[in-house]
Amino acid sequence: MSQTQPSAVVTGASTGIGAACAKRLVDEGWRVFAGVRKNEDGERLKAELGANLVPVTIDVTDTDSVRAAAAIVREALDGQTLKGLVNNAGIAVAGPMLELPIEEFQNQMDVNVTGIVRVTQAFGPLLGVDEGLTGGPGRIVMMSSVAGEMGAPFLGPYAASKHAVEGISKSLRRELMLYGIEVIVIGPGAVATPIWSKAEEIDTTPYENSPFYEAMTRIQGWMAKNGPDGFPPSKIADRVFRAFTDAKPRFRYAIVPKRLSNWSLPRMLPERMVNKIVANAVGLHRKNR
Template identity: 50%
Template sequence: MTVQVDNVNRTAQVDAVNKRILGMQTVVVTGVSSGIGKSIALLMVKSGWRVFGSVRKDVDAQALQAELGEAFVPLVFDVADDAAVIAASVAVRARLAGRTLDGLVNNAGIALSDPLLVQTVANFRKQIEVNLVGMFAVTRAFAPLLGADPALTGPKGRIVNMSSVGGRIGPPFLGAYAAAKHGVEGFSDSLRRELQLVGIDVVIIGPGSVATPIWDKSEAVPSAHLAGTIWERPFRAFTDYMIKDGRKVLAPERIGEVVRTALTTAKPRARYAPVPGKLLNWILPTTLPRRVVDRLIGRQLGLMKGPETANGRQQ
């Protein structure tokens, strides 16, 4: 009899949990293993949302599940794997049980720095594939769950696309990343205008430097291939600046708060730009003539071509 009672109690507890979870607002967030993505997932769970978060490794899925609890559902897929993305959307649809998804946050991304004339085609292509094509693939797979599928019940969801300052300002040595993020800006604007027809909104978040583990990784960026080239010193100056600047700026939790606002406010802006030192890092670079910005950056990093002698060599 005791065993039967215990089984009944456990069943009742599971039913209560399932009922509560089904009543939660839901969001899919890509790239939640660390940094901004993890902060978004944590904040949305604390805000009472059910979070479906993508990671690429089972070990990360297990760790996040243990840390964030029952309101977090790990999805193991790479945004560059079309079949895996579609499979994840099918799994989320089953969990939603006929209701719409409230939000999709396209956060997953990578940055591989190098001078453009030295960077391999493979590394350039990888950044476009992950940061832009992957965002398109995820959006296309999950858009029906946000309300593009009229068979689902519930309010229309929102799409939040993570861009960057690099989506408006192209820094040296991050050309592939900037190209992808410029693409994210155009993709998002076009998508928002198209989705007016179905009532799904699209919001861009374009943060400046954020204090994440990416800056620790930057110290290990290989640069031996630049030894003896014209790019060696400017690249090192750039890397040193990014590491120093990146560790003392926005906390990832701040970006999480902006994402929460984009998902929950009644009338979100089309674009949010949480940028530290906004005058120097955003307002001036986007309002000054581009040639002026070229010279300022060139002097700062040693990218200005020096005076030449008669035989063409720099003095």
């Protein structure tokens, strides 16, 4: 490896946005440490992308797994700084907030929130906090969502996790000014990835007797339709590459299909009006007593 070849870590690289980020960076000459949970996924990525793709087992819910991965990357860097970290690993838990099993909510937060803290703490030294390393400071990309700025019925756990990602990113960005490490948030809307395209597989049977059931199935249908019709993961990967390489990247990028209706208008209109529009769309009308 050339001493000037930049390296990045991408979590959740098995499929979707993570795999697209790994490909884009490898295509640009970067070495990518691709965080995967299954060996076969790592082998597949390496076969597809070549020698500059280095699979690393990372379970973001397991501190020992994350620390072990950071040790592997540190050794491979051989005294150089890591140029990029993409905190992409995530899941989407759905259900009515009043009825959702608390264990499912905890799992959502452990993966999407505590997971990025584990990863950032483990790899932060390699981005330039460890001043014994050679090279300039790296950058962190946090994969948020349109849900990081908005809420949606029955996606409360996911929205909560992405709101947390936004807050963590703002705080971390200011703290890491001490080391010159940039923190950039990417907030996609619908993307054609398995996390949304498998919406039809969500088991709604536990809520069949719930007053929320009919509206929940409508939301499920919307997700199943709009996920595959969303932006390709490569569009998000393009923005991640620019976040790593632009001289002065923006702090947050919103990459949202049908931007006017799905992003701009809901942020400009009075929230009470937006609530009514959403309620009418999914059938959340006030119950008669």
